Amino acid sequence: MRKFLKTLIPVDIFKGMKLTGTHFAKVFSTANRRKVKMHVTDEYPEVPVKLAPRFRGRLTMLKDEQGEIKCVCCLACEKICPTQVITIESGKKEGRKTKIPTRYDFEMERCIFCEFCVESCGFDSIILNHQFELAAYNREDFSIGMLGQSQNMFGLTPVGKFSYSDED
């Protein structure tokens, strides 16, 4: 009898309708209020996205207080990189005891963002920053290098240059 009634009366459908209906009403009534945020989505292009502090974005090379590149070309990052995307060529510079990279190529299209390079760096000269707009217009643009390359490690990505979230 009970099974027959269950067949006759679509209880499950009404339960589902109630669930989605109340959820819709909740979201709809709090849609325009900042305090109670029901939407999962972000207003991304207009509002900068809040990333987790440990988010791994694009590789960036750091400079010290004098504006000198910190990297000393110990090749630790190049050796530890599991996908072997880092290529370093070292050179000499007047008035600097250590070596300085003349070429630091980072082929981002194969990078897996494991952060081994950052961990292995004994001089804190590279980090993965919070830039996540990594798109580029050409395949060549994915190889990030130092100054002179279309993507260098000191500036924004080609897409990031036009991003609203990096304004202000």
Place this chain on the structure above:
Amino acid sequence: MNATPELTLLQTCLMAVIQAVCVVLFIFIIVPLTIYAERKVLGHAQDRLGATRIAGHRVGLTGWLNRGMWRMGKVPFLSYWRGLPMLVGDIAKLFLKEDIVPTKADRAIFLVAPALSLIASVVVFAAVSFYPGALFTFPKFVPILGGVPFNGFITDMNVGLLFILGIASVGVYGIVLGAWASNSKYPLLGGLRSGAQIVSYEVPLTLSLLVPVVLTGTLNFNEMTRKLALETSPLAAPLMAVGFLVYFTCGFAETNRMPFDMPEAENELVAGFHTEYSGMRFGFFYLAEYINMVVVSALASAFFLGGPYLAPFGLHRFIQNLPLVGGPNALWYVGKMILLLFVFIWVRGTIPRYRYDQVMAVAWKYLIPFTLVLVVLAAAVRYAA
């Protein structure tokens, strides 16, 4: 109803044209709003925003205002307004897209089918009565139409319901013919599915509409609405509630809406019956589906929810003598239609698509015997009252 004055031929023709234009305008306002509401409601139900912008949110007045609100950390209210231009954009896109006719398609039928589908769904409104009698009378200073009443319906025919059911079932010809004329496998499958499904669901749909017909004993749209709202015995109320559910379920299948959208099941057939269509011809099918939704909700609100007569929660008893809202009101009718359109979208956000055999089983194994019992019960109630 007021006694209608004798009209000249010119006046009759003019009134027919004006009323037809008004109804078509009504349809072409409510249908894009339904499409808009669909995106928004589904978006909110799924914890996202839905359509918020069409393009160029950095420029112009709205862009400036929105950026100001975002700077203040608020979601701008204009973003809701800004979802609306998407309708215009969509329609412009449909019009501007290349209209491809496959080489081996049956050209004439291929071109005519979407129009057939659209026209069949629009023509139904000729018999739908939004308001019994005259909404207003043209004042004396209007050149030709002075003193002529503007009715809440186009025609008040004695077989209104038959007309509606007859014309509504022509719509499937558009789908099946278009699918067949595409000369391609997926559309053909989709069209056949649609044909089978609509033929199956036509039966319980008509049978569930027989409940009000049996209760009132007439096929006139106005008469049926009035009698159901005001003169039917309260014994019929549970019957009508069940009849409403059955009718509405069949309405979903008739309009190829979500739980029953077999003809467009995009994971089985590429896009279903309109795979080969593009540009505005696809838009016609799209519009036809939404107009069918409006038709189904119009009939449901007229025959099962009291039409323009009953206000919700029995409010009509208290506001009967008030001006504007008292008495039968076209706004209630449209309000109920809009509520039902919302339910269409709500269901789409809730119930997943059925398998094809389940779809057919629901119609033949459950709904048809069920509605037959309903009709018998309705006859019993009619006899008892």
